[in-house]
Amino acid sequence: MKFRHIGADxxxxxxxxxxxxIALFFSLIFPIILVSLFGLILSGxxxxxxxxxxxxxxxxxxxxxxTHNTTTYCQEFFAALNSTHAVRVDVVSVAPDSFASWLxxxxxxxxxxVPPGFGQNYTHLQPSNVTVFTNPxxxxxxxxxxxxxxxxxxxxxxxxxxxTPILGFSTSNIGSPVYTYIDYLIPGLIGFSILTSPxxxxxxxxxxxxxxxxFRELSLTPLSRAEWLTSRVLWYVAITLVTAGIMLxxxxxxxxxxxxxxxxxxxxxxxGPFFFVSLGMLAGSIAKTPESAALIGNIITFPMMFLxxxxxxxxxxxxxxxxxxxxxxxxxxxxxxxxxMLFSNTPQALYDxxxxxxxxxxxxxxxxxxxxxxxx
Amino acid sequence: MASAIEVHGLVxxxxxxAAVDGIDFTVGSGxxxxxxxxxxxxxxxxxxxxxxxxxxxxxxxxxLGLDPWTEGRPLHRRIGVIPQDFRxxxxxxxxxxxxxxxxxxxxxxxxGELLAKVELLDKMHARFDTLSGGQxxxxxxALALTNNPEICFLDEPTTGLDPHxxxxxxxxxxxxxxxxxxxxxxxxYLEEAELLAEQVAIIHHGRIIAAGPPSEIIRAHGLPxxxxxxxxxxxxxxxxxxxxLNVTYEAGRAEIELSDKRxxxxxxxxVETSGLPWxxxxxxxxxxxxxxxxxxxxxxxxxxxxxATP
Numbered sequence: 292m293k294f295r296h297i298g299a300d301x302x303x304x305x306x307x308x309x310x311x312x313i314a315l316f317f318s319l320i321f322p323i324i325l326v327s328l329f330g331l332i333l334s335g336x337x338x339x340x341x342x343x344x345x346x347x348x349x350x351x352x353x354x355x356x357x358t359h360n361t362t363t364y365c366q367e368f369f370a371a372l373n374s375t376h377a378v379r380v381d382v383v384s385v386a387p388d389s390f391a392s393w394l395x396x397x398x399x400x401x402x403x404x405v406p407p408g409f410g411q412n413y414t415h416l417q418p419s420n421v422t423v424f425t426n427p428x429x430x431x432x433x434x435x436x437x438x439x440x441x442x443x444x445x446x447x448x449x450x451x452x453x454x455t456p457i458l459g460f461s462t463s464n465i466g467s468p469v470y471t472y473i474d475y476l477i478p479g480l481i482g483f484s485i486l487t488s489p490x491x492x493x494x495x496x497x498x499x500x501x502x503x504x505x506f507r508e509l510s511l512t513p514l515s516r517a518e519w520l521t522s523r524v525l526w527y528v529a530i531t532l533v534t535a536g537i538m539l540x541x542x543x544x545x546x547x548x549x550x551x552x553x554x555x556x557x558x559x560x561x562x563g564p565f566f567f568v569s570l571g572m573l574a575g576s577i578a579k580t581p582e583s584a585a586l587i588g589n590i591i592t593f594p595m596m597f598l599x600x601x602x603x604x605x606x607x608x609x610x611x612x613x614x615x616x617x618x619x620x621x622x623x624x625x626x627x628x629x630x631x632m633l634f635s636n637t638p639q640a641l642y643d644x645x646x647x648x649x650x651x652x653x654x655x656x657x658x659x660x661x662x663x664x665x666x667x
Numbered sequence: 668m669a670s671a672i673e674v675h676g677l678v679x680x681x682x683x684x685a686a687v688d689g690i691d692f693t694v695g696s697g698x699x700x701x702x703x704x705x706x707x708x709x710x711x712x713x714x715x716x717x718x719x720x721x722x723x724x725x726x727x728x729x730x731l732g733l734d735p736w737t738e739g740r741p742l743h744r745r746i747g748v749i750p751q752d753f754r755x756x757x758x759x760x761x762x763x764x765x766x767x768x769x770x771x772x773x774x775x776x777x778x779g780e781l782l783a784k785v786e787l788l789d790k791m792h793a794r795f796d797t798l799s800g801g802q803x804x805x806x807x808x809a810l811a812l813t814n815n816p817e818i819c820f821l822d823e824p825t826t827g828l829d830p831h832x833x834x835x836x837x838x839x840x841x842x843x844x845x846x847x848x849x850x851x852x853x854x855x856y857l858e859e860a861e862l863l864a865e866q867v868a869i870i871h872h873g874r875i876i877a878a879g880p881p882s883e884i885i886r887a888h889g890l891p892x893x894x895x896x897x898x899x900x901x902x903x904x905x906x907x908x909x910x911x912l913n914v915t916y917e918a919g920r921a922e923i924e925l926s927d928k929r930x931x932x933x934x935x936x937x938v939e940t941s942g943l944p945w946x947x948x949x950x951x952x953x954x955x956x957x958x959x960x961x962x963x964x965x966x967x968x969x970x971x972x973x974x975a976t977p
Contacts, residue, residue, distance in 0.1 A: 299770035303756055303763070310758035310794070503754040507720060508810075511743050512771040665720045 292521065296514050300522035308526070317488065322534045325480050326541040329602060330473050341432045343378040343439075344394065345369065345403045348387045352410035364410040371446060377439040391424060400429035401436040416451055473546040478632055479601040481535045482625035485563035486595055488534070489527045490571040494588035496523075497575020497662060510664030517659050520572060524655075527564035535560055555631035555640060562647045563624040569655040570620075576662035600625040623647045671696040671818050671849040672717060677726035679712050679873075686712045688873035689726070694866065699840065699850040701860035704870035705963055710853045711751070713870065714822050717851065718748050731817060744772065747816035751823045753807030757796040761787055761806045764795070768813040776813055784842070785809045786835050801832030808839055818849040826855060837863060857956035867955070871963050881955050888962055889953030894934055895922045898945040902938070909937045922951070 308314050352365035362370070369380040380403075385393045387404050394402045402424035412419040423440050425433035449455070500506050509519065535556070542548035574591055578584035598612060599605070599621035605613055616622045627643030630636040672694040679687040687709040694700040704710045715721040716728060719735035719742055728735060733742045755764055765778040782788045785805040790798060798806065804824060811819055821840070825833040833856075840863055843850050854860055860867050861881045868878040877884050896902075903916035906923060910933055913924045923934055931950070938945055 295773070296771055299767050303759055303767050306763065307756050307758040504750055504752070505754060505756070507750060508753075508755065510720065510739075511718070511746075511748050512768060513740070513744065513773075514771050 292515070292518055293513075296518045297522045297525070300514060300519060301525055304522060304526045305529075308530075314492075318530050318534055319537065322480070322484060322537045323541045325483070326477070326538050327545060329476055329480065330542070330546045340373075340376055340379040341401060341435050342399070343372065343380050343401055343403055343436055344383045344385075344397070344399050345380050345405065346385050346387050346390050347382055347405050348407045349405055349409040349411075352405075353414055364413050365405055368405065368409075368443065368447065371443040372439055375439045375442060377435045394424055400426035400432050403436070403440065413447070413451065473542055473548045474550050474633060475604060475629070476602070477538055477542040477548055477550050478625055478628035481531075481538055481560075481628060482563070482599065482621055483596065483601040484534045484538070485531055485560070485624060486567055486592065486599075486601075486621050488530060489523075489564055489567040490574075490588055490592050493523065493568055493571025494575040494578075494584050495581070497572050498578060498581040498584040502581060506662075506664050516662060516664060520569065520655065520658060520662075523572070524565050524568045527568050528561050531560050531564045550632045553631055555637070556628060558644050559624055559627050559631070559647070562644060562651055563621075566620055566624070566647055566651040566654060569651060569658045572662055573654055573658040576658060595619045595621040598622075600629070620647060620650050623650075669696045670694060671698075671731060672700075672851065673727075673729045674713075674717075675727040677713065677716065677728055678724045679709070679716060679721070680724045685873050687716070687723075687870075690870065690873070690875045692868050692875060692878055694849060694851060696849055697844070697847050698866055699844050699852065699864045701864035701867040702851065702853045702870065703857065703860055703867055703959060704853075708870045709873040710870055711822060714820060714851070714853055718746065718820055719743065744814060745816060746818045746820060747811030747814060748820045749804070749807040749811045749822065749824055751826065753803055755795045755803070755806065755810075758794050760792050760794055761798075761809065762791045764806060764810060765813055768810050772814040774814055776815070781809045781812060784812070785839055799832075801828045801835070804828060804832070804836065805839075808836065812843075816848065818851060819843055820851045822853050823855060824852070825859060833859070857954065857959050861955040869959060869962060871966055876962050876966060877958070885953050885955060885958050889958045890924070892925045892928075893922050893951040894925060894931060895920055895949045895951055896938065896945050897921075897947045898938075898943055902941060902943045902945060905941045905943065906934065906937055909941075910934065 308318075347365055349365055352363040354360040355362060355364050355367055358367065369382065372378050372380050378401075383393075390402060390404060394400075404422040404424075406419050406421065409419050409421070411417075421440065421444070423437060425436065427433065539548070539550060542550065570591065571588065574587045575584045578587050594615075597603070598608070598616050599619045600616070601621070605616045605622060605626070608616065623643040623646045627640045627647070630640035630643065670693045672692075674690060674692050677687055677690050678685060690709075690713065702710055702714065712721065716723045717730055717735055719730075719739035722736050730742060731745055735742055759767070761782055762778045765776065765781055769776055769778070779788060779791065782791050785808050787802060787805045787809060790802055793802075795803065795806070808821075808824065811821075824840075825836050828836070837859070840850055840852065850863075852860070852864060865880055866878075867881055867884060868875050869884075870876070877888055879887075897920050900916055903914050903921040906912070906921060907914040910923070910930070912926070912930060912934075915922045923930075925931060935948075
């Protein structure tokens, strides 16, 4: 291994990369898109309250003496819903009979009807039913609205019975009380780019350089296969550092993520690319044609893309898939990053790091062995 | 003259097919050697074995005294190779490519000087994917020279190039020879070989069917020199009777084989004394291409005949 050789090759790779707009897009812009997209989709409809269209079919809703007759019972009911911060009431003037179809037309998945006589019945302690419309396809919004309405209805019932709530609860997240979904998402997405960016391009390089005779050219120079592969590993480490920085920045800037760039993250940003550059090269070298190389690459990449804790926590998956996930190298990269970024669990992180490092060395050596500069 | 390349009993088999079937040849140090043959004859296989890119089945091969397959690393520091259809990193410029090779070979060549030598100086800063076929080939040539090689292997360096680009490559090959380097050239263009090489070998079906300096091959396998002139059939008859030489007549032209160069004078005086009209006097000499076509064609005919015989 000569540093001069690795350095010369690294320079060529870097120049090729900076002159390739598509490559630049994928390493500089795509991470921001990825974080924004998954942040918005999976952080629960942007994290804000669910808009709840409400038909107030009780125009004669009486004033509430408890508020010194400044608001009606209906208005109070809506205020109580808004104060949950889970929903935002939007009173619409639609006939109760056509409300369901109106909701469908307007693409709402939730709605609420306050029945005629709601206020009067309440003051006379007579039962009445509010109607909640939900759409099973949007389970998240439905659950939120049902929960909010149920809570407010219970509150009103307690008040009518002059009761006092005895049992309450407060919420807290695992890891640290302040962590939200986006905090878990960032390590997952960094893992996603550690996997996909080297895998896809190395598989392609392995077959196209062979086809174009570029490996042949290089075999006639003093550059060795190990030096060549090392230069690629170093390049993808550099790319990963930039991408991870961008993702952290975007997560913090756009979603107020609480993760911090601890030094403990660095080993994973180095060993991760080391593993997947080698694996991509190995997959591309075993394949005989560019088509089969792409196929092998996809077979390896796709299960890992979804089952290693990239977008969904492995612990939220069925038991069988969890076991399967423990056979996926990317799982250890992402779990390790979670351990250092969220849980400060150094022993577990070291274990994960060791698994990936040992795997990387083995795959690197296998890739060197299988990828041939020249034909037999 | 010491030999740069020595090949004895070289065989390369792919399964039951012998792509190279026991060939021998030697290339003298400092010579331009042209390796000729039709497509699929075994040219590229042989060349790649010499370059250390392919393993041989059997036989002995020495390039600069080294075994190309097992001693490829030291050999590659001393040879330069330009493959057919040279390809390189698309976004890299010729200057950067030479700097890259210079770092790998640890030499001190000046990119500008090298690019000037192959007439590519004006494209020094152009990216590889914007170069024409000829310019790409010239860069391949320049890169092959980065390590100041003792032997240059050029595998069909001018195939697909326009006449101007071909001549530019020829000029570089002549320059290489002047610098005392050995050049191993494969080509489809017979006139290229005749023009540049002092030694050629013709390979066909994995075997060498002719070898030596072009002029000797032509002498050994070509038709004798001929004189051809236009005239009536009686003229051919007259010459046959007057000279006792082999005269053929076809499409208004008589062709007379010369057994001695002085025959030419006799023919001219016999034509004059015949009183018959004549014009367009030509001397004909086989080129390497004529010999090549005849040799390869004869072998294929022979192969067909032997296949037809039970």
